[in-house]
Amino acid sequence: MEHPQSKADEILRCARTLIIRGGYNSFSYADISNVVGIRNASIHHHFPSKSDLVRKLVAQYREEAAAGLAELERNVSDPLEQLRAYVGYWESCIADATHSFCVCALLAGEIPVLPEAVVLEVRAHFRGLCDWLASVLERGDAQGRLTLTGTAHANAELFMATVHGAMLSARAYGDASTFGAITRPLLNRIAA
Amino acid sequence: MEHPQSKADEILRCARTLIIRGGYNSFSYADISNVVGIRNASIHHHFPSKSDLVRKLVAQYREEAAAGLAELERNVSDPLEQLRAYVGYWESCIADATHSFCVCALLAGEIPVLPEAVVLEVRAHFRGLCDWLASVLERGDAQGRLTLTGTAHANAELFMATVHGAMLSARAYGDASTFGAITRPLLNRIAA
DNA sequence: GATATCCTTCCTACTAGTTGGTAGGTGACG
């Protein structure tokens, strides 16, 4: 039970990589068992239903995201640089096929067909990310490092939407550099 | 054969509504035959494979989009008002469950699991839309109606990404007004 | 004008493969 990487965690990781490719309905238990050395039925031992699996997957993703942002806060103090680091993180992810999209951004598009429990997690991620962005923008504005038009919250929503849209465009064009081409002007625009 | 609304067209319409809910893998031939009065197998007569069906669906969608933009150009002359009309169109769509998302924006997220033929259509839509936006922005800039930082093309990519991201956020929050809350500041920002 | 031929549209009936999920058992380990 004290594996450094438990089987349940392996399943979660694998499912995350699979879900990033094409969403909730694009992968099956069989896909997971083909990658992780485990039988189809054994996955149900750890996650009774697909809904459970994906809910936990998103919950874990949110925890990691929160931890990542907390570390970012620790390592970088300047608000503008924090935003740059956040965007830079995603820029490096886009090039990597296994992490080339935000799990929640992808699932958000499929919300009408998602189990309610998953929807709640996705929504919570959007709120949490927006709140963090708003706090950074607010601080940057107070410090005179950024110039905002409108409320910090409104700017945060716009910032988040643009980042998610940039992921979509990068996928559509099949060109990772698109992400940077969109987000760089976005950052420059709010820089004082 | 000369039905005002042919069966093939009914199938395409139905598939579009279904695909808007959750993408390529979220609907089946059975879902279509439940809505349109036709047997599962008969759908294959009109569209041999699912890939064919969705490719044609996206092609038809693109034609309508092009026609819509052409009409917009005819009815509205001011570039800024054209952008407002474009965004306004989507704002009214978001509230309607059957058309609450851009088909191509949704499919873009699933590109790694999509048939190649569909990917090409989706990519072409992104290019076409971006080109149109760039031409409007260019003209607005030349007329002094808009103030751009950077090239018209870069601004167009940013604009398009934000609109798509706003659709995602509206779905994530389950709140149609989010779309307007994001796109209004976007428009105000480029207005001279 | 009747009839034969063809094409289109849609049907019933079917298939092989996949889907998420269940029942019940085995071995290891505390």
Added chain:
DNA sequence: CGTCACCTACCAACTAGTAGGAAGGATATC
């Protein structure tokens, strides 16, 4: 001895897709 992790062996429902036939209209032939 019980619990946990995992197994084999299932399952019903669903997936896209096929085979072959029936009905109807258009067209060509006599």
